[in-house]
Amino acid sequence: MKQYMVIGAGRFGVSVAKTLIREGQEVMLVDGSEEVVQQLSEDIENIAIVDVADEMALKNAGLNNFDVAIVAIGTDLRASIMATLIAKESGVPYVISKAKDKLQAQVLHKIGADKVIFPEVDMGEKLAKSLVFENVLDYMDIDENHTIFEMRVPSSWVGKNMIDLQIRNKFSMNVVAVKKDKHFEVPADPNKEFSPEDIIVVAGKIKDIQKVAKGML
Numbered sequence: 001m002k003q004y005m006v007i008g009a010g011r012f013g014v015s016v017a018k019t020l021i022r023e024g025q026e027v028m029l030v031d032g033s034e035e036v037v038q039q040l041s042e043d044i045e046n047i048a049i050v051d052v053a054d055e056m057a058l059k060n061a062g063l064n065n066f067d068v069a070i071v072a073i074g075t076d077l078r079a080s081i082m083a084t085l086i087a088k089e090s091g092v093p094y095v096i097s098k099a100k101d102k103l104q105a106q107v108l109h110k111i112g113a114d115k116v117i118f119p120e121v122d123m124g125e126k127l128a129k130s131l132v133f134e135n136v137l138d139y140m141d142i143d144e145n146h147t148i149f150e151m152r153v154p155s156s157w158v159g160k161n162m163i164d165l166q167i168r169n170k171f172s173m174n175v176v177a178v179k180k181d182k183h184f185e186v187p188a189d190p191n192k193e194f195s196p197e198d199i200i201v202v203a204g205k206i207k208d209i210q211k212v213a214k215g216m217l
Contacts (some may be wrong), residue, residue: 050143150200153195158196
């Protein structure tokens with residue numbers, strides 16, 4: 001079992017900490033605000049008041065003993081940079097840092113963050129895509145060109161199977177799974193006909209999947 005230190009007890013940091021705890025992981029949450037820590041102490045057992053931009057304070061909290069550090073500081077750029085730098089210099093194997101924009105992300109990457117995330121940007125993009133692609137339930141971009149979409153089966157596919165549709169050749173994508181009656185079929189059976197209520201998980205190039213999602217193919 002890995003040990004996680006979440007640095008910063010804002011909404012994002014608290015959400016990450018509570019989710020990890022529910023999943024049975026060992027988590028320590030630290031924040032510089034005594035008021036915030038007191039408010040959360042009933043819900044999160046392993047929480048401490050720590051100056052997140054102070055090297056000795058973080059080391060005294062046992063930072064170097066953790067497998068993963070999640071720097072969940074969004075608004076205070078200096079504190080975010082310092083906490084990320086301290087975590088890397090303390091020998092934490094994997095450091096994830098939250099950024100509010102690309103400039104902050106570039107800085108965090110340069111000082112050693114293994115992964116930089118944009119929670120607000122990601123949520124905004126998901127909302128926008130859910131409005132543009134009404135039949136898309138969820139998605140995850142793999143890189144700049146490839147994605148995985150969970151979406152309602154296109155109406156033009158109903159009554160046909162994957163072999164009939166020649167999905168890989170015609171649409172340049174793969175159907176990874178099909179959800180029928182609340183159960184996912186993995187791998188998907190290429191001989192089964194699609195039903196109107198089916199949910200499909202497809203992987204491929206973003207431009208190709210978006211065309212299908214828009215009903216253009």
